[in-house]
Amino acid sequence: MNDSTPSPDAALVSLAVSTVVFALRADSEGESASLRLPLVRRIREPFNGRWALPGGPIDPTEGIERAAGRHLFDTTALSPTYLEQLYAFGGIDRSPSDRVVSIVYWALVRSEEAELAAVGENVRWFAADDLPPLAFDHNAIVEYALWRLRTKVEYSRIAHAFLGEIFTLTELRHVHEAVLRRALDPANFRRQMESSPAVIATGEHLSGGRHRPPRLYRYNGSVELTDRGPLSP
Amino acid sequence: MNDSTPSPDAALVSLAVSTVVFALRADSEGESASLRLPLVRRIREPFNGRWALPGGPIDPTEGIERAAGRHLFDTTALSPTYLEQLYAFGGIDRSPSDRVVSIVYWALVRSEEAELAAVGENVRWFAADDLPPLAFDHNAIVEYALWRLRTKVEYSRIAHAFLGEIFTLTELRHVHEAVLRRALDPANFRRQMESSPAVIATGEHLSGGRHRPPRLYRYNGSVELTDRGPLSP
Numbered sequence: 003m004n005d006s007t008p009s010p011d012a013a014l015v016s017l018a019v020s021t022v023v024f025a026l027r028a029d030s031e032g033e034s035a036s037l038r039l040p041l042v043r044r045i046r047e048p049f050n051g052r053w054a055l056p057g058g059p060i061d062p063t064e065g066i067e068r069a070a071g072r073h074l075f076d077t078t079a080l081s082p083t084y085l086e087q088l089y090a091f092g093g094i095d096r097s098p099s100d101r102v103v104s105i106v107y108w109a110l111v112r113s114e115e116a117e118l119a120a121v122g123e124n125v126r127w128f129a130a131d132d133l134p135p136l137a138f139d140h141n142a143i144v145e146y147a148l149w150r151l152r153t154k155v156e157y158s159r160i161a162h163a164f165l166g167e168i169f170t171l172t173e174l175r176h177v178h179e180a181v182l183r184r185a186l187d188p189a190n191f192r193r194q195m196e197s198s199p200a201v202i203a204t205g206e207h208l209s210g211g212r213h214r215p216p217r218l219y220r221y222n223g224s225v226e227l228t229d230r231g232p233l234s235p
Numbered sequence: 236m237n238d239s240t241p242s243p244d245a246a247l248v249s250l251a252v253s254t255v256v257f258a259l260r261a262d263s264e265g266e267s268a269s270l271r272l273p274l275v276r277r278i279r280e281p282f283n284g285r286w287a288l289p290g291g292p293i294d295p296t297e298g299i300e301r302a303a304g305r306h307l308f309d310t311t312a313l314s315p316t317y318l319e320q321l322y323a324f325g326g327i328d329r330s331p332s333d334r335v336v337s338i339v340y341w342a343l344v345r346s347e348e349a350e351l352a353a354v355g356e357n358v359r360w361f362a363a364d365d366l367p368p369l370a371f372d373h374n375a376i377v378e379y380a381l382w383r384l385r386t387k388v389e390y391s392r393i394a395h396a397f398l399g400e401i402f403t404l405t406e407l408r409h410v411h412e413a414v415l416r417r418a419l420d421p422a423n424f425r426r427q428m429e430s431s432p433a434v435i436a437t438g439e440h441l442s443g444g445r446h447r448p449p450r451l452y453r454y455n456g457s458v459e460l461t462d463r464g465p466l467s468p
Contacts, residue, residue: 014295017248017336062247062334066325089466090323090338092299101295103250105323105336142466149464231382232375233322 015101019070020057020140022088022108022147023080024130025116026164026180034185035176036129037151038116039144041136042077043124048098049137053128055144057104070107079120082109086228088147096139104138108147110163131183152181158200162225170208170216171195195219248334252303253290253373255321255341255380256313257363258349259397259413267418268409269362270384271349272377274369275310276357281331282370286361288377290337303340312353315342317461321380329372337371341380343396364416385414391433395458403441403449404428428452 027038041053058073060066067085075081085107092103119125128134130148133141151160161169161177175191195201202222207215260271274286289310293302300318308314318340325336352358361367363381366374384393394402394410408424428434435455440448 015250015293017250060248060325060336063327065327066323066336087322089320090299092293092338094296094298103293103299103338105325105338145465153464154462229387231386232378 015103017060017066018057018102018104019060019066019073020055020104020106020143021070021074021085022055022106022144023074023078023082023111023116024108024147024151025111025113025127026177027113027116027127029129035113035180037131037148037180038127039130040078040080040116040119040121040125040127041133043126044137045124052137053126053134053140054137055106055140066105067107070105077120078125079118080111080115082111082115084228085109086230088150089143091139091143093139102138104143106143106147108150110151110160112164112166156226157181158221158225159227162221162227168204168206168218168220171219172216174201174219248336249292250299251290251292251335251337252299252306253288253337253339253376254303254307254318255288255339255377256307256311256315256344256349257341257380257384258344258346258360259410260346260349260360262362268346268413270364270381270413271360272363273311273313273349273352273354273358273360274366276359277370278357285370286359286367286373287370288339288373299338300340303338310353311358312351313344313348315344315348318342319461319463321383322376324372324376326372335371337376339376339380341383343384343393345397345399389459390414391454391458392460395454395460401437401439401451401453404452405449407434407452 022039024037024039026035028035040056042056044050044052044054056074056077057070060069064072070085071081086109088106088108090103090105094101096102121127130144133144135141157178160181161174164177165173171192174195175186175188178191179186200222201219204218204220206218208218209215255272257270257272259268261268273289275289277283277285277287289307290303291306293299303318304314319342321339321341323336323338327334329335354360363377366377368374390411393414394407397410398406404425407428408419408421411424412419433455434452437451437453439451441451442448
């Protein structure tokens with residue numbers, strides 16, 4: 003074949019989108035924050051009752067990123083500023099009933115935004131490193147997203163996405179701990195960051211009634227927020 | 236929607252694959268090598284007669300990467316060791332006749348492998364930075380691939396893919412020149428590489444009848460050949 007015209011068989015391969023939304027959240031008071039993501043319980047076959055990534059089919063009149071955003075909003079009420087394309091998953095056995103290729107998007111959101119999610123019987127946040135068996139190949143998709151986050155995304159971008167422009171060193175340490183999956187010594191971490199040219203004290207302090215309010219920091223230089231390069235949204 | 240089951244409309248979105256194969260090649264004797272890629276002339280509508288990336292539809296029984304490899308081999312006789320997923324392009328207006336989402340793969344190949352391509356009236360290598368208007372959004376796809384190559388892939392990986400394990404500093408300079416799109420001063424480049432811990436002299440020389448055969452070099456440490464992470468091929 004030397005063109006992109008689909009064969010008569012092509013309609014037998016259908017296309018879906020799914021989205022992995024990571025936030026840095028504590029499960030309950032006092033617990034340390036970890037990478038968490040919202041999942042949606044399936045209410046039909048295949049995999050009826052199992053948890054799955056928010057997603058669904060693409061309408062012929064909408065872009066694929068827009069379809070991903072629509073399904074995410076419809077099920078979780080989340081509406082991240084950026085959705086970035088992660089990977090297309092097309093294993094021939096990923097769905098038992100038909101052949102579906104899923105184009106997966108991802109986003110990192112702040113805990114304030116994560117709070118806005120519609121949580122209920124069929125939508126819940128899960129620890130990304132401790133998932134039940136999900137529908138389709140969604141466990142493998144989350145594993146791939148975690149690998150990308152942990153090996154390919156700079157701390158500056160992760161911190162910006164989870165914390166915003168300005169943060170305390172304690173907040174930044176929680177980001178590093180969630181990515182590294184281990185506790186870091188607070189004093190060592192503080193020394194390391196204070197001697198790094200990448201992180202700069204703003205001169206401001208966290209407001210609040212404390213005796214010694216924590217200093218606020220920012221990253222030095224601009225932070226690349228997404229990885230889409232020359233593609234316009 | 237909270238599942239991945241396609242709606243009745245989903246079949247109206249069809250799926251295709253395309254592949255961008257970059258090689259470092261001179262167009263003719265004496266010319267400096269540049270990034271080049273094979274294109275295939277379309278022999279049907281839409282875009283009949285225009286050049287396009289090798290590609291086509293996916294059969295329901297084959298993986299998407301396998302489909303990309305099959306179309307590439309069928310049109311160009313090229314069979315790269317690795318195809319890496321680049322991006323899924325799904326703009327609603329990218330095809331005038333129907334809605335097609337294209338999952339694009341890419342590969343970097345050595346000039347010996349590029350020589351094996353079936354070149355003819357309907358298959359030809361083009362300079363990646365100087366393309367005619369291509370079919371569909373293929374110009375934008377090549378532009379995106381160039382951006383990824385130039386900003387996201389390490390020189391060690393590019394050199395390994397284009398040159399192999401062992402190379403002369405002149406060959407390595409041609410790689411840097413092609414990526415940077417400008418000529419580099421040979422003496423400066425040699426000094427810079429010889430003082431870099433990343434590039435190591437093997438102690439061997441290029442074989443051949445020359446009076447002063449060039450020294451051979453390799454990268455220090457292992458080179459990550461693809462970016463697929465925990466996904467098995």
